[in-house]
Amino acid sequence: MNSTPSVIVFDVNETLSDMSPLSARFVEIGAPAHLARVWFASLLRDGFALAAAGGTAQFSMIGSEILRGVLRDVDLTRSLDDSVRHVMDGFETLSLHPDIADGIRDLKSAGLRLVTFSNGSAQVAESLLTRAGLRGEFEALLTVEDAPAWKPVRAAYDYAADVCGVKPGDLLLVAVHPWDIHGAAQAGLRTAWLNRADEIYPSFFAAPDHTITALGELATQLARDSHPAHRP
Template sequence: MADVTTVVFDVNETLSDMTPMARRFSDLGAPESLGPLWFAATLREGIGLAASGDSRTFAEIGRETAKAVLRGHPIDRSPDDAATHVLDGFLGLPLHPDVADGIRTLRRAGLRLITLSNGGVPVAEKLLGDAGLRDEVEHVLSVDDAGIWKPATAAYTYAARVCGTSPEEMVMVAVHPWDLHGAHRAGLRTAFVNRDGATYPTHLTPPDHTVTALPDLAPLLR
């Protein structure tokens, strides 16, 4: 088995703490509980398109799902303005507390670091830049350029092509089991970041590694 040379990070929820997105809905006069519902609906629609071989950007889908989940709630602005307010929240998200140390630890171990998101490049660039971590990451990639969302195999092989490496030398790091299952099918190794003690779904391929915090990953890849 080839040694791991490249760590591929998912972005939304894996690196970014999306808790503040709930407040984007309460700002509009809607329940905060719509935040997780909206994100799940956006993923569902994007992955559904990928399953049929089609694709739209996260922003396109997220705008429509925001309007859908807000329908029936007495919000204080137009549906288009409300959707913009929700999506703009991505540009102000913080990192999870373990991320900065984890990224620097992996770089000190001599590993190449990239991100591969179902969201847009500007969101990931700002997230890393605000935290002073952009220089630690070699490539900031989006499935927009792959032409299909994760967990489709082509999304992961796109990242391998950009890096000039084989999928077998890459490890996908994510909090989403469906993402790791897709990466495994594409030939990558996988690492599950389980910050909240979740049970891994038995119907998906188990991860190669499980950590509760990102700094714990580097020793497992040696």
């Protein structure tokens, strides 16, 4: 295995994108802000369960159906259909976390290939990066919609390696989600856990190869790994 990965693979939702504005969309339809986190956790839960049972479905479809259930007993300020549409449309308006842009440029300047890989649609990643002026830094925007299964199923990461034309060990996944780190590690990828919120990493998941609090730290850590200090 090379000392430095050749391809950096970025998760999208919450890793690149700041999803906190979606809470305001819940408030705008008359729902409490905390339902945004309940809904997103439920979306992931059912997507994972479907994948574990050998099935798959689009992120947007699962998200919309889960949202209907979450909002069913809420006194909404607009129709249920309009409310669901308003929340789901919010994915197309999200911005990058503040640490992302410079970190991406540093990794690109280091000669690394950059791709995204999301359980959501490639269009969301396209819009996010285009608005930030960073689309040109990425050679591909991958989605599990073209893979055999959702992340964290191994086949999803194998798909990413195949598309990039490298072995899994030449990929390094960057994600805020420990479940994604674990799935990637089990598939043979290297990993970097982006821990912005000073959280505790679950001991039952495979430990990340790198832990960073901002994306800009990753290029420095990789450079140090490839040029270790000389010890007499």
